[in-house]
Amino acid sequence: MKLTIPDAFGRTSAFAGAPRRGAVRFVLRLWRKSSVAGLAAYTLALGAVLGLASADWATSGGYPFGGVQVGAWTAWPRAGAANADPYTRAVNARRGEIPLAVGEGLLLTAAVDDSGQALDATCTYQIGGATPPARAWTVTVAGRGPREPGRAPLREGFTSTEVLRTADGRFTITLAPDVQPGNWLPSPRASGPVRLALRLYDTPAAASVGSLDRTSVPAITRVGCAP
Numbered sequence: 298m299k300l301t302i303p304d305a306f307g308r309t310s311a312f313a314g315a316p317r318r319g320a321v322r323f324v325l326r327l328w329r330k331s332s333v334a335g336l337a338a339y340t341l342a343l344g345a346v347l348g349l350a351s352a353d354w355a356t357s358g359g360y361p362f363g364g365v366q367v368g369a370w371t372a373w374p375r376a377g378a379a380n381a382d383p384y385t386r387a388v389n390a391r392r393g394e395i396p397l398a399v400g401e402g403l404l405l406t407a408a409v410d411d412s413g414q415a416l417d418a419t420c421t422y423q424i425g426g427a428t429p430p431a432r433a434w435t436v437t438v439a440g441r442g443p444r445e446p447g448r449a450p451l452r453e454g455f456t457s458t459e460v461l462r463t464a465d466g467r468f469t470i471t472l473a474p475d476v477q478p479g480n481w482l483p484s485p486r487a488s489g490p491v492r493l494a495l496r497l498y499d500t501p502a503a504a505s506v507g508s509l510d511r512t513s514v515p516a517i518t519r520v521g522c523a524p
Contacts, residue, residue: 429514
């Protein structure tokens with residue numbers, strides 16, 4: 298039996314379903330509020346994940362900005378500057394390295410050979426020729442990562458004072474996975490990309506990177522690759 302009460306115009310309305318409609322409206326309001334809160338939480342979480350991922354990507358390799366291309370090499374004249382961009386400072390902090398200041402020297406890196414092909418650990422390369430004027434320089438393999446367990450320590454680079462030279466003062470460093478005569482620089486791993494670093498100490502090129510050209514930096518020539 299339904300209870301009906303006449304309204305001011307003599308009409309009657311049923312109150313049996315009123316509590317149910319009120320509960321439905323309450324659930325709908327609660328769902329709308331929880332949806333807004335959930336969407337806000339999801340947006341914040343997504344933004345945090347994307348921000349961390351992009352920061353990790355931008356600082357996991359080399360410097361993302363400020364490079365000057367010189368042949369196969371890229372010079373980084375502002376890597377150690379006091380006003381370096383935030384990404385450069387983040388890369389330095391992640392590597393735990395103290396970069397060369399402008400008055401100390403110049404860093405150049407290479408991830409490709411002279412033909413533009415990416416450096417590969419399974420291939421053999423010859424690195425040599427001329428270097429810009431500097432009191433001293435080093436050529437090293439950058440980003441070797443942790444040494445493989447049980448693997449004997451291997452040479453990671455050469456300095457200008459120890460590298461073997463020809464009679465005219467020129468040099469050739471061989472980057473290869475297998476032992477080579479002369480200046481042999483072992484590949485950092487069995488396979489994968491390779492990055493080289495050329496550091497010039499006390500060089501006038503640090504203040505005039507624009508004066509460098511392809512002939513003033515060491516050539517990187519691919520000799521062959523393992524089948």
